[in-house]
Amino acid sequence: MKHRTLLAAGLTAVALTLTACGGGDGEDSTSDGPADLRMTVWTSDEAQLALFQEIADAYVAEHSDTVSGISFETLPFEDYTTGITTQIAGGNPPDLAWIFESSAPEFVASGALLDLRPVLEETDGYDAGDLEPDALRLWESDGGLYAYPFSNSPFGVFVNTDQLTAAGQPLPADLIAAGDWTWDRAAEIAAATAQTSGKAGLVVRDFDFALWENLGTIWSSFGARPWSEDGSSCEFTSPEMIDALTWIHDQIFTTGALPGPGTTADFFAGDAAMTVTQISRASALDGSFGWDLVPLPDGPEGHINVIGQAGIGVFADGPNADVAADFLAYFTNPENAERLAAYFPPPRTSLLNAETLQGANAKLTAEQLQAVVIDGIPGAVTKPAHANFAQLQAAIRAELDALWTADADVTAVAESVCAAAEPLLAG
Template structure:
């Protein structure tokens, strides 16, 4: 009897499996925005930091207490950074759509244009006391299209240059902060200082952090100073073969292979271990500094076209196919209102003009002094975002493959740039 019962249980499992498996991809039904009772909301995030999650939960609990009829609970679900997109996509494919999700900036155009996210600009604007006009227009660009705003860029972290002042002093070079004060802080001077320190002390010179000769979009902080961009603003034409980009890539190539200022591919140099002279990275990385050497930050060096600055962003969106997009958008409006944005700003530089001050950033960035925070605030204003595209994942892969030819002793920027365009032009127009 036991056998028979377990067999029938298994048979129903098979059936359930087949039904679930053969159900179509569109089985999610969007509930209308005003469900009967209070709902449970779920937001996927990639931070596992206790401080972040504690603050999120605090904000959420206050909201639940104020709106018991609308929301009964908010859960913040941490997915490991490395596996974030895989897991989120599996949840979407499996019909287990979260109500809100953090979105990488490189995925932004794809998420915005695909219809995966719900429009939230209307809800934010209509919320009492939200002060929508306080939001920084340049920060919203990436997350908007003609129909409105699809995600709130809660983190706007500028790229700056971290400098190991010990190494520079030891090699008898001029400190970048002095050069910056004198208006002479250029990529060429950064390269020369780096090359000199390497010659004197060994180790590594200038490291574009996380580039590693694969994540090429991190070079945006370099080519911006040459006035170059990888493709046209509308995303349809490759501009890798523009003279500006070819010059920028040539400069980088020579700094690696001729001057030895930048460690070549296959060398894991890490600024935070103390044997690297300077590194371009986001301010959030300051948490990795452990006081084993003296350091400073300066703005990105300028190049032939000045320095527009670059920020890395992350957004929060409401999933259109979630069960409660209405309630989720209302919660997002609360989560990012002026008061809460001010709280969040201790961890994430907010897109609010009124909060981009040294005082509001000081609390969450104790490693920085007043002067350094000013550099941070200035770096956010007017900065560009890293490259992004509707078809980003494919363009990224194709670009990386084609660019690999440049990272050899004899690599020729002009020839490789032509190859990159040949590889990505069809994808850009897709």
């Protein structure tokens, strides 16, 4: 608890830094002479970085009068947002930065980011009208667009078909065809397969009883959400959330469909029957077992698609904001967006087709991409996000610890979550 208190305090300082450094409008922000741009990212993948640099070098070659070079700085994923805001506080902000969807409202509200809509709409050949409106929503405010959502990755379920077949269980693809792919059926199959295999059943990847926001892939189809749409009130005590948390608790401690605390099970190493995650994980499949990828199951409120997003923003008070915005328009134009689709599902409707995406994701079939990605973006809800998300994440995690015991009182835990969250939501 002491560690979490210190962490929350540090994240509070990060939020204050954003607010203090915000308010710029990009005017008089271009430095004298060609600019040397820097973008922070969290990827360390050599192929991805090589593609970024190739696009950047082409831009420099075409704009040598305004930009002398562009570099990409990798910051550790687990400390990424803190790393950016530390740079801002130290007077050394990047020109552009990737931004987590969970931090989007915080960054947008801070005033730290440049409104990109004018440059995107005015750039020849950019075709801003091709951007999927649902993908932009999280990054908009008062008509402005404060980051480009370069990655729009729906969650799906990877299935170890060998394990299910060995356990005599139906395959999700057949259940989908029969209109019977639900969380209840998925849990039944996961529990039965785990009992037969001695391995895990259904794993919500990266949850690990810490990143509770990943459970939104389940509770969204129960009609539940952690807070109201305007982010002002806690909804962990709503009937829908109580039902969802009760269901999750039962699958952990009663049926065994979901692994319990302390269990490490990597689906891609063959340690689980199914896992909820995004398509980028397909690169970890090595052909050692049969598998499939299917959409999230239906819940009591029907089928709800859930996506994780990441945006690229330009810092308004940076010395090269105008040049950085022009580069972002180049980096994400139709041609380059298609190249980036090899790793990041784009927000461009013209590129959301099986032919384009399969060319960039050879391990996935056109049918899988259509069902999970193309059909999974329009109308999807994003993972939880809030202008005060950093403090909320830590506070809610601390209260949810009491839920991860066999005899937990779900309603009492939900009430304690809201007691901790309400002051942070109000603030």
